[in-house]
Amino acid sequence: MKRAMNFVVIGHVDHGKSTLMGRLLYDLKVVDERSLSKLRKEAETIGKSSFAFAWVMDQTSEERERGVTVDIATNSFETDSTRFTILDAPGHRDFIPNMIAGASQADIAVLVIDASTNSFESGLKGQTKEHALLARSIGVQRLIIAVNKMDSAKWSQDRYQEICQQMSAFLSSAGFQSSKFTFVPCAGLTGDNVTRQTTDEAARWYKGNTLIEELEASEPTVRSMSKSLRMTVGDVFRGGITNPVSVSGRIDSGTLQIGDSILAMPSAELAFIKGIEIDNEGADWAVAGQIVTLHLADIDPVHLRPGDIICHTTEPVQNVAHFTAKILAFEHVMPMSLNVHRGRLNMAGKVTRLISTLDKSTGQVLRKKPRILQPGSVARVEVEMEKSIPLEAGIRIVLRSEAQTIATGLIESVR
């Protein structure tokens, strides 16, 4: 069996994430010439011809009209060694919850950066940094930085070096090991260095890997198959006439097979797995790390919501309303209302108590009951949720408020 890997494509809005992925799929013949020329024609009629590749990923009419990705798009392709699943994340700041949902399903991340003048700089102030930090705190260790739109930067080596330097400095300070991130100059619109080496004269200086080679060179993360089953539901839909209730999502840990009886939390409704699909092909079983579609029996779809956790009846996850977490603050934290994100799940809650600030490296308690947490500090806090949701110790969460990522953290205990 080929190894499987999921990667999320992140970066600032309009830096070309969807276009790059559309190009990748087209060059690998996942998308055929006919459908692409259809997209080209449609894009030309509304005067946005450069959007044709992006529309491979952006399928809803709203996304096409507005020219931005709104929700995660998944697609998959194969190389000789690996089966890849793409999770194309939205870059716009309003849709960061969707980006979190995507990143929580990924093994590695491709950070797309627009190399053209001013774009890189505005991205740094915008979502480039936030996305990288989020991906890191959700648990993505490896990062490929695609320095995109090199064609419009005339394949300038100086520009490329400048971006590499700035990003390396930032990523190291954010806690990425320097061996875990690499840079690839490429151009999504023309396809240079995506699946084939560039032939552009101006790009002679680059001798390294193409994007696809970098992806293949990555090692997938080790999955926890022996742990109990946890699957985050990304979508609930009607799979067809014979499968009225289907859910899709990634298996975070454990394994499942046809015939298993499962619980959907927080509704705690019982269901049976009638069928499993992986990359649109039937399967008898699935393991941690795979993105699967489950066809369910004996459950009404009203009990299922994106963000639900599916687990076995024998080892269920509990619904909890209170938890203590160790957090790394990005912004000031005080007792306040915020949104707690766990993958697709996104619930209102509030920080009720700042228990203590901790030393970053030793974990020693520095100060009990701080009044406010400064950005960059590590602390233990107590959070109360508006409604009980399935959470347990060891889960990574993101805390957001007023369109800003306030902190990321690890749940220590629940009650």
Place this chain on the structure above:
Amino acid sequence: MRNPKKDLNARDAPYATLIPEDPEDMWHCYNLIQPSDLLRASAIRKVNLSAGNSNDDNNGSSRNKRVHITLTIRVRSIDFDPAAAQLHVNGQVVEENEHVPLGSHHTLDLELQRAFTLSKPGGGGWDSVARQILAESTESAHKAVVWAVVMQEGKAQICHITEHQTVVKASVEVSVPRKRVGGAAGESEKGMERFFEMLLGTLLRYIDLSVSAAGTPLLLASPGFVASSFQGYMKKQAVRTGNRPLLQLLQKNVIVTYASSGHLHALNEVLASPAIKTRLADTKFARETGLMDKFFTMLRLDDGRAWYGPREIERAVDQGAVGSGGGILLINDTLFRANNVAERKRWVSLVDRVASGGGEVRKLSSMHESGKRLESLGNIAAILTYPLEDLDEEEEEEEGEDQAANDAIDTQQL
């Protein structure tokens, strides 16, 4: 609320007679009535007629009758239902009459347009806070009302915001399928259409279009494009069904704005956004939201002028740091609803001390989102006149944590 009669300074039982006129008044009543107060109001009580009435023509079988009477009770507990704007006051009867013996229990339901008399005999009588609530509630000034829909894809909450309350009237949740490869075309569009249809249906059941079109603004707030798409949907439907009041409302009084999420606490951002501020500048809720924003900004500066928490604030007030020249005390009305008299006195005297020292006192409504923010800070906060440090210095308390070793490991992972 009308107040036809009052004597707040009477020696033995200072009282006020009140007639609630709109649902909001019930909220004021909830804040006015305290345990151990005397409340006199009309009531309906089921009375057993058989006992002691042997000359009646029934043959010993019991017979119940509902009688209209006026009862006076000593208040024990108060139950407020914000969604229905109903107030149930439970207590013991202190004035005997022919149907009800002394000391029996009764729950009075206060009703609109029906007078009741509230007297506060013991304790502090009508203290400064109670007097202020009374004055505020009997003011007949124009009261601002806003409808707001906070939404995100597949989820919306319809709220009614008045001067003193934010009430969630309904929440709508529809599961919207996401886009996926191989999915039926337009699946998620259909889902959104279903969501909008349900939301509009629910909304129209709650808002009175004739009133709204005339002046009550309707806020639509969401991240991304959901709110503006919904506005488009409303227009389309209004034209299709020929709903003229709805069209009028759309033309004049619908404000589409940004919220970072569809959760209720996003209302804070909505009310603070410039577009809303200009329209609703002089309302209590906009002022309160602005005030909390100011407090949080000062707290972030960490210059020792913004403090929160009961003990810290009491210390600050003791030191006279919440005085004239910028000192502001922010206090939630929850604290004044304390069940025991001593607790209430503690806060009333705190408010009085600040006021006499020249500081500003802002009483926030716990029913607004700004009040909820204050609630998470322990219901009380203050902006001090001059910086103070170490208000939070504690008598050392031991919790005996041995987690440092574990922490060292986990911290690396963050």
